[in-house]
Amino acid sequence: MGEIKIKNILISFYVLISMNVVLGTVPAFAKKSVISVSLEKGVYKDLTIPNAPSNFNKGGEYNSLVRIRYNPNTKVLRFIPKKVGVGVLLIKDVKDQILYEIRIDVKQTDLFKIAQEIKSLLKDIEGINILTKNNKVIVDGEILLPKDMNRIHSVVKQYGDKATNLVTLSPLAQAKIAQFIEREINNPEIQVKAINGKFMIQGTCRDKTEMDRATIIAKAYAPDVVVDEAVADKKTQERRADVVINLCEIKQGAAPKPKKIIQLIVHYVELQKDYQKGFRFQ
Known part of the structure; x- marks a missing residue:
């Protein structure tokens, strides 16, 4: 009788487990x-x-x-x-x-405290504003130096979802860098413009050597590329293009001068026999 009772208990246990598996539920003792x-x-x-x-x-x-x-x-x-x-x-x-x-x-979220901490860490960077909006600290504005963007990103990242970085690179900074490039090239026939984060070189060069020199100078002055968050998160696709675009034309050389022409004038005289005898030509 004892063995039958144990078998019945085991059967009941297995039936219970099977039902739990079929129903997708967790056993009561979980x-x-x-x-x-x-x-x-x-x-x-x-x-x-x-x-x-x-x-x-x-x-x-x-x-x-x-x-x-x-x-x-x-x-x-x-x-x-x-x-x-x-x-x-x-x-x-x-x-x-x-x-x-x-x-x-x-x-309670202390956004004021977070804003003060961020302001203290970024106080020496010009052109930025720090404000609290929609339960978040927002860092906004335009900066002159691309290297400042790395620092802003590092500081804001520490606060996770509580802070957001909306800072962009100022167009005035790009225009100023274009002036420095043009001054260093030092050719009145070459102009440099900053357009959409790119530097465009236009004008005429004496030869290819001068054209390559202008490109090298522009690349030396070009700042680091600031990657937009939307591009980094693959929300938008950035158009790939060189930071420096050289559209200069090489000056056509002057036409060579015509070579000197040597003109020869030849005179000849035909003498008759009677004339020779009269003057006694030998």
Whole structure:
């Protein structure tokens, strides 16, 4: 009788496991995952929950703190904070078994403090403005030196989604560099213009050597290329072109002077015999 009872228990156990596999649920004895999520008001955050089913039940005290959105295809749960406080979100399966216990802590975002820190780190860069808008610190403006862009990017990147860099390179800087290039080439028949981040050389050169010299000087003065964020994120495709475009023409040489013409004038005299005898020519 004891052996039969044990067999019945094992059969019941296997049936229970099989039902759970078929239904796609987690066994009752499965251990729940406990996750702590720290949020800041006004800044959303995504969390991946790979073990959650497409349709799950929710529980806990979270409604007053956050709004949640779930993408069943990517298994990503998005938290959108509404107010400061702490709470718990429970993710349950169809049998009300707790799969995830997510402990939520929403804090006040101190954007003013972040703005002051960024301003302190970038205070020696001219042409930029730092402001707070849409729950984010924005660095905007136009700079003269491309090397300053590297520093701005490094500082803003430290604050993640709380700060954004919208700084661009000033067209005035490009025009000034074009003047320096033209002055260094030092040829009144050659002009340099800054157009759409490129330097265009126009005019006439005496020969190819002078034309190549103008290109080398322009490339030496050309600043580093500042890559736009949209291009870096492959949202737009940048047109590939050289930074320096030389459109100079080589001067045609003057036509050679005509060679000297030597003119010979020959006079000849035919003497008759009587004339020879009269003058006694020998």
